[in-house]
Amino acid sequence: MKSETSRRDRRDSRWDEHRRARREQLVDATITAVGRHGAGVGMEEIATAAGTSKAVVYRHFADRSELHVAVCARVAANLTDRLREAMDTTTDPRQMLTAAVETYLAFLEADLELYRFVVQGPPVGHPADSDPIANLSHLVGDQAAALVAVVLEQAGRDPAAARPWGHGLVGLVRSAADWWLQADRPMPRVELAAHLTDLTWAGLSGVVTRKEDNA
The missing domain is CATH 1.10.10.60 (Homeodomain-like)
Structure with a gap:
């Protein structure tokens, strides 16, 4: 038996x-x-x-909705893998931030139609909370939070703010990227990445000055 x-x-x-x-x-x-x-x-x-x-x-x-979810899961996994690889190429916080922003924008630009396919949202009648792409910003936000935590720890600061700041940075970059795509890329990707890095680093570096530097 x-x-x-x-x-x-x-x-x-x-x-x-x-x-x-x-x-x-x-x-x-x-x-x-x-x-x-x-x-x-x-x-x-x-x-x-x-x-x-x-x-x-x-x-x-079962239906197009289920297939859409599977494609979204593949895209989300590929993007987060690339972000990890990019951030692992350096230990310098600003360079890590630059690498992450450039990787995100390059990923979108490499296949605009695929990006539009996944961000159009789950088809009608499909629960949004089971769609992996609905959580893409959260996955990327976790990567950004890890970067912020490193910066805070290196500065001798409490890393408790890493998660809200990391997710906030992702919201900023994603909104700018969506505008950039909808406006038919009015500036080169590298230029946009530089602008976003300057803005995010200006804010981040302003709160991670080493404690002894302020003494």
Whole structure:
């Protein structure tokens, strides 16, 4: 009996892995279709990019909402990974901030239609709180908070303010980035990144002066 149960469990496990792999392939195909057709891509176009039919897509995703969530999760994971990598290239706080801002803007600019696809929000009828992209700012905010905590600790300050300040910085950068994209990028990305870094660092550096410097 135990042997039969073990064989059934292995079969179930293999089938679960196949489903996960197939879902990842369909997410890849959706991203490809967005690149070809824009943020308003249809399910038929997604199925074509996957080399299959809509019926097969719906076999792995209950509806477009669920597929949208999976794409958002992929984008959020990729962005946070890149931010971590960029910030790990230096230990200088200002350079870390510069790297984070430039990485964020470059990520958006590299695929504008994909960004528009994920930020258009979950389709009608889908709960917003289960959409990973709704939490993207929080994920990025946590990265910024880690940076602020480092700056505060290096200055001998209490890092308790790191989280609100970090999330506030992300709100500033995201709003500026959204304006920049909607205005059809009226200035080069590098210039925008420099402006945002100057502004955020001016505020941050003003509150992280070492205690002994003020003595």
